[in-house]
Amino acid sequence: MHIGNAYAALAAWLGVRSRGGKLILRIEDIDALRVVRDADRWIMDDLHWLGLDWDGDPVYQSSRLDRYRQILDALRGMTLDDILTRDILRLTAQTGVCPDLNVGPHEESPLIYPCFCSRADIRAASAPNEGDGFIIYPGTCRRLSSAERNTRIDHGDRHSWRIAVPGRANPVGTIVFDDEVFGPQRIDVGRQVGDVVIRRSDGLFAYQFVVSIDDFDMGVTQIVRGRDLLRSTAIQLWIRRALESVSPAQTSPATSPATAPIPQFAHLPLVDDLSGKRLAKRDRALDLGVLREEGVSPERIIGYCAWMLGLLPQPVPCRPSDLLDGFTWNIIAEHRNDHRCDTQDLLR
Numbered sequence: 001m002h003i004g005n006a007y008a009a010l011a012a013w014l015g016v017r018s019r020g021g022k023l024i025l026r027i028e029d030i031d032a033l034r035v036v037r038d039a040d041r042w043i044m045d046d047l048h049w050l051g052l053d054w055d056g057d058p059v060y061q062s063s064r065l066d067r068y069r070q071i072l073d074a075l076r077g078m079t080l081d082d083i084l085t086r087d088i089l090r091l092t093a094q095t096g097v098c099p100d101l102n103v104g105p106h107e108e109s110p111l112i113y114p115c116f117c118s119r120a121d122i123r124a125a126s127a128p129n130e131g132d133g134f135i136i137y138p139g140t141c142r143r144l145s146s147a148e149r150n151t152r153i154d155h156g157d158r159h160s161w162r163i164a165v166p167g168r169a170n171p172v173g174t175i176v177f178d179d180e181v182f183g184p185q186r187i188d189v190g191r192q193v194g195d196v197v198i199r200r201s202d203g204l205f206a207y208q209f210v211v212s213i214d215d216f217d218m219g220v221t222q223i224v225r226g227r228d229l230l231r232s233t234a235i236q237l238w239i240r241r242a243l244e245s246v247s248p249a250q251t252s253p254a255t256s257p258a259t260a261p262i263p264q265f266a267h268l269p270l271v272d273d274l275s276g277k278r279l280a281k282r283d284r285a286l287d288l289g290v291l292r293e294e295g296v297s298p299e300r301i302i303g304y305c306a307w308m309l310g311l312l313p314q315p316v317p318c319r320p321s322d323l324l325d326g327f328t329w330n331i332i333a334e335h336r337n338d339h340r341c342d343t344q345d346l347l348r
Contacts, residue, residue, distance in 0.1 A: 086245055142195060193238075
């Protein structure tokens with residue numbers, strides 16, 4: 001873990017413990033080739049050292065592959081229109097007004113479809129996009145006929161799997177949520193996100209897909225992470241709508257569409273290095289293991305993170321429990337600027 005991970009972990013811990021909730025430790029280890037041996041043990045050791053506890057046993061995504069396959073198979077049997085119809089009925093019940101169904105085409109395409117495009121193909125066909133560098137898929141393979149898709153699969157053409165989203169300006173394709181830090185969000189998934197990969201061409205399940213299933217199955221009510229994932233929240237909520245349409249026999253025993261809560265989201269300002277680049281695992285200077293070897297105490301780390309969150313006027317040493325009284329997301333929302341972290345601040 002680095003200082004940015006500790007910063008996010010502290011915010012998540014405070015958000016849960018201040019409400020008397022339970023904290024889940026989830027190890028995202030589905031990409032076996034990139035998993036560092038004993039990384040899970042190091043993470044848990046760092047969290048213990050910082051005084052950030054969790055409830056129950058850690059959940060390893062690598063142990064849930066059968067569940068991800070089950071959901072993928074269920075969604076393959078659905079069309080995009082299945083989700084849109086359900087959402088139209090929901091919106092009509094909530095507002096008393098039926099959305100204009102003449103906006104955009106009627107969409108009976110498969111909800112999940114194979115994509116044969118390479119990354120170079122996608123870059124060449126995509127318009128430049130401002131902001132976070134998110135490349136929106138132009139929908140090339142979505143327009144293929146069933147016969148064309150089946151022929152290419154039968155020929156052994158390499159492919160990933162994508163989930164379709166509503167077309168641009170479709171009223172049910174606008175995802176709305178309130179973020180505890182950055183306020184009301186309104187994202188048109190057709191225009192701002194596009195059809196995303198949920199299973200890669202190498203067979204690995206994609207992050208957006210598995211975390212959506214995990215959050216749904218586990219009844220997660222609060223999600224805390226960096227502001228760079230604000231747009232990802234929209235596609236995860238879209239995947240969640242698809243999960244709500246899966247038959248009860250295929251939903252998790254722990255939850256159901258009727259009981260699965262929509263999570264509370266809190267996206268945090270980012271922690272960068274002195275040059276303004278986002279912290280990465282390869283940046284060893286702000287790695288907790290290195291800081292521990294330099295004699296930095298856990299209280300100093302917690303105090304520094306609390307200061308970056310706006311919870312303390314100065315980065316003075318403290319314990320996580322010292323910050324519980326009076327904790328609210330409103331305090332963090334008043335300090336939305338990204339932070340530049342200097343190793344020397346922690347070593348002084």
